[in-house]
Amino acid sequence: MSEVAYTARSETDRETATTTTRVERERDSANLKLPWIKRRVFFLFVAFAFCAAGAGVGLNAIIKLNNQVDAQGRLVSTTDMGVTIDINNVYVTGMLSVVACFGIVVTTAGFIAYTVWPRRSYGQYIMSQAVFLMAWTGWLFITLVAETAFYNTGRPRVVISGDVGTLRIDDLRAAYRPIKYLRNSIILLWFSWLAVFVCTSALFIAASQVKMSRSPGPKKYGLTAEELAALPKRDPGHRHDPDGLVPRKEKVPRPPPSALSGKDSSPVMSDTADVEKAPAAAEVVQ
Incomplete structure (x- = not known):
């Protein structure tokens, strides 16, 4: 039992x-408080949309510029003379900007799916998202500054080679400014960077508002030797039940002992009767 x-x-x-x-x-x-869920989704979507558009327009502008330069070089070149137009200053920076935009598109899409997932207990990862997106923002900013500088003040390097030797033309200053589609792509990329910057700032603000109600200190399991020694001694058969889950059996009070007579009387009662009779017998003898 x-x-x-x-x-x-x-x-x-x-x-x-x-x-x-x-x-x-x-x-x-x-x-676990998750602040700005809808706002974060909104800012992430805005950054996703602008970067998707900027990446598409920027890639189209770089490809179009490269094809135009190749066509002009073939048009000027003859059998006795070759013309080479080097636009690596704008081409490389433009491609790096496009790569950064595509990276932001993939990153923001993943963050949106991660944020709207049914189990949204991921408040501790908001700061990681902000830091990761900040890296993309810095990359895009550096490449855009370089591309804008090359667009305003840079010049292509034209090299003419033929029977007379090689001739380099360096007087084509600000040669990129008349190219409108290149200018439009740079403007759109700057708007994309602004959207990503605002989104990153929103993620940092949301991460700073994440609060946990748990105690910051380490959890304590069990008792120390001093605490165990200070505990009162218990019956070895007693089972510790601090929550009071196990019902305790109440002790039924025993009835008081009743006076018995004759053969059923206990030895204790008979001894008491003999002690009471002893003084009476002593008085009779006297």
Whole structure:
């Protein structure tokens, strides 16, 4: 019978511990505040849209410029003379800007899906998202500054080679300014960078507002030797039940002992009667 009761109590304790753990997890999940969910999704989508448009327009402008330069070089070249137009200053920086925009598109798309996922208990990852997006923002900013500088003040390097030797023409200053599609692509890329910068700032602000209600200190399990020594001594058969889950049996008070007579009287009662009769016998003898 005792083994059955002990097994039942063990199962009850196990179920109680499981329920307590689940309740604590739900409470911790509820206490984890995820700020600016809709705003973060909005800013991420704006950055995604601008970078997608900027990457497409920028890639189209770079390809179109390269084809135009090749066509002009073939038009000027003859059998006795060859013309080479080098536009690597704008081409390389433009391609790096396009790569940065495509990277931001993929990153923001992943962050949007991660944010709107049904289980949104990912507040601790908002700061990681902000830092990752900040790296893309810095890359795009550096390449855009270089591309804008080359567009305003740079010049292509023209090399003419033929029977007379090689001739380099360096007087084609500000040769990129008349190209309108290149200018439009740079302007759109700057708007894309601005959208990504605002999105990154919003992520940093949201990450700073994430609060956990858990104690910042380490959790403490068990008791130290001093605490165990200070505890009152317990009966070895007593089972510790701080939650009061196991019902305790109340002790039934015993009835008071009743006076018995004759053969049923106890030896204690007979001894008491003999002690009371002894003084009376002594008085009779006297």
